[in-house]
Amino acid sequence: MFFKVNQEECIACGLCALKAEQYFENNHEGLAYLIQDNNSGTHDFNQNDMIKIKVAYTACPTGAIKRKTQPFS
Numbered sequence: 749m750f751f752k753v754n755q756e757e758c759i760a761c762g763l764c765a766l767k768a769e770q771y772f773e774n775n776h777e778g779l780a781y782l783i784q785d786n787n788s789g790t791h792d793f794n795q796n797d798m799i800k801i802k803v804a805y806t807a808c809p810t811g812a813i814k815r816k817t818q819p820f821s
């Protein structure tokens with residue numbers, strides 16, 4: 749599964765990094781990104797990763813964290 753933060757929808761609340769600190773960080777503007785692929789949406793996360801990322805995914809108040817079965821282009 750592939751994940752990407754749509755930074756246009758991110759309100760820099762920091763919740764995802766709080767919930768899943770191994771996967772999310774906030775840039776100098778406070779906008780979140782995926783650490784593993786620098787938010788390119790090209791890293792294929794395994795089942796174990798997905799369980800942890802899903803906590804942030806469901807917690808995000810704006811739905812800015814996107815997921816797909818294919819890499820983001």
Ligand code: SF4
Pocket residue numbers: 753757758759760761762763764765778779780807808809810811812813
């Ligand atoms: S939880 Fe959502 S809105 Fe908050 S920083 Fe993360 S991606 Fe942005």
